[in-house]
Amino acid sequence: MNRFSERLAAEGLKLRRARPEILQVNVGKLCNLTCTHCHVNAGPKRKEIMTRATIDRIIDWLAKTDIPTVDLTGGAPEMIPDFRYFIERVRALRPWRKIIDRCNLTILLERSYEGLAEFLAAKKVEIIASMPCYSPRNVTAQRGEGVFDGSITALRLLNKLGYGVAGDMPLHLVYNPVGAFLPGPQAELEANYKRELAEHFGIVFNKLYIITNLPIARFAAFLRHNNKLDAYMELLINAFNPATVEGLMCRNTISVGWQGEVYDCDFNQQLDMQWRNGQPIFLWDVDPEKVLDREIMTGEHCFGCTAGAGSSCGGVLV
Ligand code: SF4
Ligand code: SF4
Secondary structure (H helix, E strand, O other), X not given: OOHHHHHHHHOOOOOEOOOOOEEEEEOEOEOOOOOOOOOOOOEOOOOOEOOHHHHHHHHHHXXXXXXOEEEEEOOOHHHOOOHHHHHHHHHOOOOOOEEEEEEOOHHHHOOOOOOHHXXXXXXXOEXXXXXXXXXXXXXXXXXXXXXXXXXXXXXXXXXXXXXXXXXXXOEEXXXXXXXXXXXXXXXXXXXXXXXXXXXXXXXXXXXXXXXXXXXXXXXXXXXXXXXXXXXXXXXXXXXXXXXXXXXXXXHOEEEEOOOOEEEOOHHHHHOOOOOEEOEEOEHHHOOHHHOOOOEOOOOHHHHHHHEOOOOEOOEOOO
């Protein structure tokens, strides 16, 4: 037992799977950025990317289910050679599925990605874009030089295409703290973002999702380097909120890695906590009907999802 599962037991709580509603596919670790908080350790030199053969096996599996949402993440998911192929194959499925692209914005402006934003718009792909602050200083600290200006240019392009404006083209932004602290209230921050981005840049968007930084990968290394890892863990543990457990994303999301491996969430994926049944399990080994009530694999990093108002890929939980 880890400290998280002990805490659940002490609260009389169980963390088990509900019906899968989201297939979150991490297509690889390749990215054009190297952000300090990245839980994937992604970057331009990473070689791990999903092949077309793996995409085909995932789509064949998905076609036999009624899972309504496909959530593409990375790295920068757009950088794998078969990104558009993946989306076109999901679009051809019946019933229709919602597709989400978790986009770092700057990739939309990179050379050789021309027409990508237009492609996403044409395929009605929902965009969830990282934007850690509306102030250039904080974005530069977390994501690097030039990222703020690039993000603003990309957001303007997306607005021009109808994102954040038309009802069927949602554009959501993601905030995560620039440092070892918990995020503030989502509604307040969303109002600030909307006001600042509209006033200074003429940008509109739908929702702001707040995500707590989990103490793993590059963010854990950053905390360790600054001698703040223990204090951050204590902060998360002390802020444990039992009301968040029912809505944790690991309950309704199946997380898939670039080779088709299966995990309870993208964080567990980065910690190599692959589903096993004696041997490692891949998506095509999973019977979706048998996922219900499966026990979720946890670790101390899970305190990042249950602190305060909770945290998930869709923002706060309570
Ligand atoms: S946080 Fe996102 S944009 Fe930044 S390096 Fe990681 S995957 Fe790339
Ligand atoms: S890290 Fe969060 S989403 Fe993942 S298993 Fe733990 S509580 Fe669930």
